[in-house]
Amino acid sequence: NAGVTQTPKFRVLKTGQSMTLLCAQDMNHEYMYWYRQDPGMGLRLIHYSVGEGTTAKGEVPDGYNVSRLKKQNFLLGLESAAPSQTSVYFCASSDPGGDSYEQYFGPGTRLTVT
Amino acid sequence: QQQVKQSPQSLIVQKGGISIINCAYENTAFDYFPWYQQFPGKGPALLIAIRPDVSEKKEGRFTISFNKSAKQFSLHIMDSQPGDSATYFCAATFYGGATNKLIFGTGTLLAVQP
Numbered sequence: 270n271a272g273v274t275q276t277p278k279f280r281v282l283k284t285g286q287s288m289t290l291l292c293a294q295d296m297n298h299e300y301m302y303w304y305r306q307d308p309g310m311g312l313r314l315i316h317y318s319v320g321e322g323t324t325a326k327g328e329v330p331d332g333y334n335v336s337r338l339k340k341q342n343f344l345l346g347l348e349s350a351a352p353s354q355t356s357v358y359f360c361a362s363s364d365p366g367g368d369s370y371e372q373y374f375g376p377g378t379r380l381t382v383t
Numbered sequence: 384q385q386q387v388k389q390s391p392q393s394l395i396v397q398k399g400g401i402s403i404i405n406c407a408y409e410n411t412a413f414d415y416f417p418w419y420q421q422f423p424g425k426g427p428a429l430l431i432a433i434r435p436d437v438s439e440k441k442e443g444r445f446t447i448s449f450n451k452s453a454k455q456f457s458l459h460i461m462d463s464q465p466g467d468s469a470t471y472f473c474a475a476t477f478y479g480g481a482t483n484k485l486i487f488g489t490g491t492l493l494a495v496q497p
Contacts (some may be wrong), residue, residue, distance in 0.1 A: 375426050
């Protein structure tokens with residue numbers, strides 16, 4: 270199993286450009302999450318989904334949109350990129366129930382907005 | 384609003400020493416406290432977790448100590464090794480909640496010197 274994969278691994282955008290980050294998981298998990306990681310600020314939740322067709326806002330949703338059309342995929346979109354969105358983006362997935370609330374993370378996408 | 388405070392921001396320990404990372408939380412409704420380990424260029428991965436019905440949990444060289452009345456918990460790494468050099472994140476959530484959302488601390492960069 271590949272676990273959680275993210276595409277692309279690196280990207281450089283100019284201010285105002287748009288892009289979509291793709292997250293895919295092969296563990297049949299219900300829940301999926303998008304985080305951004307910035308120095309000194311830890312991991313902050315952008316948006317999350319508790320099932321196919323559902324999305325909800327996290328701690329820092331402004332400037333981002335998401336879609337979960339298929340259970341295994343969770344897309345993060347930037348409509349008009351800003352330098353403040355320069356960050357490392359992580360996708361994660363987990364499953365409800367059981368004794369473990371473990372989130373499984375992808376390898377990350379490093380985004381630079383100039 | 385930061386609900387989980389983590390310290391120190393960085394830590395240097397000699398090989399064989401004890402590494403200690405501390406976290407404090409504000410929301411008394413939190414009842415599941417995991418620690419995640421992140422190596423450079425990788426996504427975070429679950430290391431160890433605790434629920435507040437116990438004051439300590441040990442897995443190999445890693446121990447979580449939990450103080451419910453003080454709303455604090457800490458990670459102890461005994462006999463620290465260079466391979467333990469990584470960023471460590473504490474987190475908190477609601478066990479049995481509907482989303483498995485995690486609130487992360489800001490992270491601690493641990494360097495174990497040989």
